[in-house]
Amino acid sequence: xxxxxxxxxxxxxxxxxxxxxxxxxxxxxxxxxxxxxxxxxxxxxxxxxxxxxxxxxxxxxxxxxxxxxxxxxxxxxxxxxxxxxxxxxxxxxxxxxxxxxxxxxxxxxxxxxxxxxxxxxxxxxxxxxxxxxxxxxxxxxxxxxxxxxxxxxxxxxxxxxxxxxxxxxxxxxxxxxxxxxxxxxxxxxxxxxxxxxxxxxxxxxxxxxxxxxxxxxxxxxxxxxxxxxxxxxxxxxxxxxxxxxxxxxxxxxxxxxxxxxxxxxxxxxxxxxxxxxxxxxxxxxxxxxxxxxxxxxxxxxxxxxxxxxxxxxxxxxxxxxxxxxxxxxxxxxxxxxxxxxxxxxxxxxxxxxxxxxxxx
Numbered sequence: 001x002x003x004x005x006x007x008x009x010x011x012x013x014x015x016x017x018x019x020x021x022x023x024x025x026x027x028x029x030x031x032x033x034x035x036x037x038x039x040x041x042x043x044x045x046x047x048x049x050x051x052x053x054x055x056x057x058x059x060x061x062x063x064x065x066x067x068x069x070x071x072x073x074x075x076x077x078x079x080x081x082x083x084x085x086x087x088x089x090x091x092x093x094x095x096x097x098x099x100x101x102x103x104x105x106x107x108x109x110x111x112x113x114x115x116x117x118x119x120x121x122x123x124x125x126x127x128x129x130x131x132x133x134x135x136x137x138x139x140x141x142x143x144x145x146x147x148x149x150x151x152x153x154x155x156x157x158x159x160x161x162x163x164x165x166x167x168x169x170x171x172x173x174x175x176x177x178x179x180x181x182x183x184x185x186x187x188x189x190x191x192x193x194x195x196x197x198x199x200x201x202x203x204x205x206x207x208x209x210x211x212x213x214x215x216x217x218x219x220x221x222x223x224x225x226x227x228x229x230x231x232x233x234x235x236x237x238x239x240x241x242x243x244x245x246x247x248x249x250x251x252x253x254x255x256x257x258x259x260x261x262x263x264x265x266x267x268x269x270x271x272x273x274x275x276x277x278x279x280x281x282x283x284x285x286x287x288x289x290x291x292x293x294x295x296x297x298x299x300x301x302x303x304x305x306x307x308x309x310x311x312x313x314x315x316x317x318x319x320x321x322x323x324x325x326x327x328x329x330x331x332x333x334x335x336x337x338x339x340x341x342x343x344x345x346x347x348x349x350x351x352x353x354x355x356x357x358x359x360x
Contacts, residue, residue: 031093031271033057034086035069036079038098038221039196045221045240046195046257047071050097050120052241053259060264064271075100080107087112093270095263096120098195099164105129116270121166123345125277132262133166135283136239137173137344138312139255139291140217141319142305143237144177146252146293147185147215149301150235154185157208159218159225161195163359167219169347173319174217175354188213189356198224209234215252226251242292252297253305256290281341285313320344325352 035054039047051069058067068091070082079101086094087108093116096105102122109117109129117129125131147156156178160167171189178185188211190204201220205228208216216236218225223246229236230247238244238254262282269275282288291309293302311317322333326349333339350358 030064030066031267032089032091033065033067033267034091034094035067036073036082036086036094036096036098036101037069037071038073038075038100040071041069043196043221044223044243044246047097047221049240049257050095050259053263054095056260057263057267060260061267061271065267073101076104080104083108083117084111087115092116093118093267099162099166116275118266121164123165123279125279127277130266130275130277130280132266132280132282134257134259134288135281136166136255136257136289137169137319138284139253139289140170140173141177141312142291142308143217143253143255144174145181145305145308146297146301147174147217147235147237148178148180148182149304150252150297151182151185151215153212153214154182155212156185156187156215157205157211157213157217158187158189159201159204159208159216159220160189160191161220162193163191165345165347168350168358169320169344170219171354172347172351175351176319176324179353186355189354191359192220194220196221198222201225202228205229206232223247244292244294248294249296251294253291253293256292258287258290261287279341279345283312284309285315326350327352327354 037047041047041051054067058065073079073082075098083104095118097120099121102119102124105117105119106124109126113128119131121133122131158171175187188208190207192200192204194200201222201224205216205225209232214234216225216229218239223243226236226238226243226247230250235252236247236250238251240257242254242256244251293305318338320339322337323335324333326332
C-alpha cells in the first residue's frame with residue numbers, strides 16, 4: 001500500500017496520513033515506511049529516481065510494508081516537522097533523501113530511539129540512523145571522459161545546485177577526466193542555489209552555452225538543462241535518471257541512480273531485526289550507478305568508456321587516485337594513494353585546473 005501526502009497538508013500531516021501511533025503491534029502488521037522528498041516525484045531526476053526505488057521496494061516486499069511519501073519538503077524547519085510527524089504516526093523506518101535533511105533527521109532520531117532512520121548523502125550517524133549515497137563521482141569521471149572526447153570548444157559547463165561535498169567531488173571528478181583525456185579543457189560552473197527550479201536551470205545552461213560551452217553537465221533535478229542543450233545544439237550529460245528522451249541529439253549519457261536494491265535490502269533488514277547503522281556507498285560495481293551511453297557517441301569512444309567503467313567496477317581504477325592537488329597547488333591526495341571515503345565525504349576544495357571560484 002502507498003499513500004501520497006502533498007505539501008499543503010504538512011500542518012495536518014498526522015491526520016492526512018490517517019495513522020495513529022500503535023504500541024504493541026503484532027508481528028504480522030506491515031512495517032510502516034516513510035519517504036521524505038526534496039522535490040516533486042515528477043521532477044524526472046533525483047526525486048523521481050527515489051520514488052522509483054520506493055515503488056521497487058514496495059513491489060518486492062508486498063504486504064510486509066506499508067509505504068508513504070511526502071514530496072516538495074524544503075530543507076529546514078519543514079523537514080524536521082514532517083520527519084517528526086512521521087515518527088509520531090507509527091512509522092518505524094524513515095528515509096530522508098536530501099543532504100539538507102541531515103541535521104533534522106539526526107535531531108528527530110535522538111527523540112525517537114525506537115524508529116530507524118536512513119539519510120541520503122549525509123555523513124552523520126547514530127545508533128538508529130544510517131546513511132547512504134551513490135558514488136556518482138564514478139559516473140561523472142566517465143562523463144568527463146566523454147566530454148573530453150566530444151568537445152570542440154574545449155569548454156565544458158556545470159549547472160550546480162549547492163556547494164556541498166557531493167557536488168564538489170563530482171565537479172572535481174569531471175575535471176580530473178578532462179585533464180587526462182583532453183588537457184587544457186576548461187570547466188565553467190554556474191550555481192543556481194536550488195535543487196529543482198527549471199527556469200533557473202535553463203537560464204544557467206544558456207549562460208554557459210553563451211560562453212562557448214558545448215557540453216553541459218548538471219547537478220540539479222529537472223531536465224531543463226538537457227532540453228536547453230538540445231535546443232542550442234550542444235551536448236549534455238543527464239543526472240539521476242536517464243534523460244536521453246529529453247535530448248536525443250544532445251545526451252551523451254546520464255548518471256543514473258538505482259535506489260531500489262538498497263531500499264529492498266535495508267527495509268528487509270529492519271523487518272528481520274538485523275538492521276545496523278552503516279554508511280552505504282553504492283556505485284557502478286553494485287548497480288547503484290548506471291551509465292547508458294548514447295549511440296551518438298562514436299564507437300571507439302564508447303568502447304573506451306566501457307573499459308573505464310569495467311576498471312572502476314573491478315577496482316583496477318579509482319577516479320580519486322593521487323597525485324591530486326587543489327587550486328593552490330597543495331597536494332591533497334599523495335601519488336599512488338586512493339582517497340578515503342571520509343576524504344570524499346568531506347571534500348570542500350576544487351582540484352587543480354578548475355577555473356571557477358568555490359562559493360563560501
